[in-house]
Amino acid sequence: MATESDQIPARDTTDSGDAGAPAPSPDPERAAAPDDVIREPDDVAPDTADGETGEARRVGPEGETEPMAGGAEKPNPKAALVYNPIKVDGDALREQVVRIAEESGWEEPLFYETTVDDLGDDVTRQALEAGANAVLVAGGDGTVRAVSGEMSGSGIPLAIVPSGTGNLLARNLGLPLADPEAMIRAAFSGDRTPIDVGWARLTRDGGEVEEHAFVVMGGMGLDAAMIANTNPQLKKSVGWVAYVDGATRSLVNAKPFRVVYQLDGHRMHAARVQSVLFANCGSLQAGLELIPEASVTDGQLDVVIMQPKGFWGWLLVWRRVAWDNSFLRKFRAGRRVLSLRTKDSAVVYSRGRGVALAPQEPHPVQLDGDEFGEARHVQTRVDAGGLVVAVPPGHELPHA
Template sequence: MTEASRTAKRAALVYNPIKVDADALRASTTRHAQDAGWAEPLFFETTVEDLGDEVAREALDAGVDAVLVAGGDGTVRAVSEAMSGSGVPLTIVPSGTGNLLARNLRLPLDDSDTMVRATFEGETQPIDVGFARLRRGDGETVEHAFVVMGGMGLDAAMIANTSGDLKKKVGWVAYVDGAARSLVKARPFPVMYQVPGHRMHRANVQSVLIANCGSLPAGLELIPEASIADGELDIAIFQPKNPLGWLLVWRRVAWDNSVLRRFRAGREILALRTRDNSIRYTKGTGIDVAASAPQPVQLDGDEFGEATHMAVRIAAGSLLVAVPEGHTSPALAAVRAALAAD
């Protein structure tokens, strides 16, 4: 090893081999690393057993200066979990059907070369990461991160009921099919929930959704105010009274939030609808939700089994993401403004 290669910076690429063109991505990472004077990159593949968190920790232990992740939302979630708090920047190379984090950061979705280059020449921005500690029915606890959103109840059941084959064919539209099948069995369940600094509530809910950012594919805005860098989580408590109530929820999610909000007249219509309390929004640095019976949980669109208790906290600004030079998005612009004001 030469003196130069010992002191040069090094990147690691973590990728899901069933989701990406591995040869092309490795070649592009090597080429951009060389151009920037960095050492030969390290390459790690995810496996069915390790969705990416273990190899990302291996890369961090090897002392890398940057990590790139290429895969679907599950891979991005797992790698972000390992990288949170490390101070090492993460580049998201969009590769799945959802690309939820990349969409929320308004990153280019079809230009992996630009994202790879951002690792070596771009800028970094801190974003928040959510952590959900789940207590299982048998008392066991596990903690996992989410970068986009987590939830307990119907939203998780909907994901569990979504066929993988259909998702491959039609992408996120498949969740509508999952939702339809879950709705047939949907029963509200009683929970106690508390946001730090607020009183405890008791409610019959169909779903509790906790968002770090608010955009879903197809232009749906689930929690439009959710910002990925405000140090707070946006929480939606779904309390439809009956299956028809879900039509109201979907109307609000798909129509009100995505369409009406863009127009002033639309915003006036929205204001008139606040009496319909099928969704209650709140905000906080976390939430504790206790259910009387185990309920399904999802994190960033992947099933995480059932839990009786979910304690969610935010690790504010704990993940550094690489963005192309000069890149901005509403969420990142807000962070820059806040940093400039300090």
């Protein structure tokens, strides 16, 4: 085979007589003409830099090497559904999610069922590790709480499909409770909005410490005892109405307890209370407004100190929640009446980024309607905007 040196004449290196004269310009036609030399791949040095190989590679926005397309990599986004099989029709729900995902151009969804031992936090962690671009949750308030806590800080949107007995977070967000398909579609093509997540650090009587999330409200005292005394079978049969039975049985033996509490940035207070609530949002079932001005986007928790004295004190509590907050406050004339009324101390409202509770003796604690046993100290905090929720296009959150 002819080599390049055999075909190209040697360059004239003799002195032209003027060492400073510029070199003559090459002839363009001659430079562009093919030289008829057949070269092997090894004859040409690879176009590389910094020790890289000449292999093709995929790069990101900053030039970093990324995996090549193919294999396990999916070009389209995928969603994951976490659901409580006791609360929903799993077959129908999975079929609906698969259909809408296909219509939206997403990959086949991932499905995870909760169990008694895993309310949703562990399977949600698996979904995030599998690369889910959106997560849907269908179940009771406890399932929503567990999934929300695990997703806090991930930046991945959560779509809450209404189900279960309470739907408290969906209710407080003003989501369509009677239209599950609207919320399923929101996961794929809805708007995204951040909301706050509350955290409660519980110290047990033996010194053990654990932290749990809540997205609606938690409490210590009578409200937790009421939930502990609610019959699970009755709750399955009649839903949230079963809490009335639990409340009735709890009130019979209800006794005030002494607690020291302190809001972040404020001085300590001591009081004899029936219950202390720390809330991310304030609407309850049956249209009751416990905390009408609570907001899931203000970066603060609303604290309610319930300290009624005797039967008449409980009537004042009921009037405040069922009449004042849930009815009168909706009308201009009603708000005028409330502004003129003498305030009572049966219910005291405060607000802050967190609250610390220290009862004289350990007392029961509940978070979003789930009992968490007794604690001798509770420290709460709020993760402002920690959870991204998917909502139908154009939906605006109440009190935002």
